[in-house]
Amino acid sequence: MEIVESCPECRRLSGQYETATIEWFRVQGQLQIAEYSRAEGLSDRIVSELTVIAKRRQMLREKIESHMQEMHPRTVTASNS
Numbered sequence: 001m002e003i004v005e006s007c008p009e010c011r012r013l014s015g016q017y018e019t020a021t022i023e024w025f026r027v028q029g030q031l032q033i034a035e036y037s038r039a040e041g042l043s044d045r046i047v048s049e050l051t052v053i054a055k056r057r058q059m060l061r062e063k064i065e066s067h068m069q070e071m072h073p074r075t076v077t078a079s080n081s
């Protein structure tokens with residue numbers, strides 16, 4: 001993901017995105033364990049948790065994209081010119 005390192009808002013948003021990504025992988029790992037152990041209802045709970053995290057990641061991604069377009073339009077278009 002392209003961000004501006006000198007911008008605090010970029011760093012804040014990308015930090016949150018990174019945290020959500022790490023969380024997603026952690027819960028994904030739990031899901032594999034739950035499926036293996038066949039614990040009653042556990043995988044369902046983990047799947048819904050994964051869905052929540054995936055939505056949060058998507059939301060943060062959109063926030064970063066709109067922030068980039070709004071605050072750093074030159075950075076976004078730089079690669080196209």
Ligand SMILES: [Zn+2]
Binds near residue numbers: 068
């Ligand atoms: Zn920024």
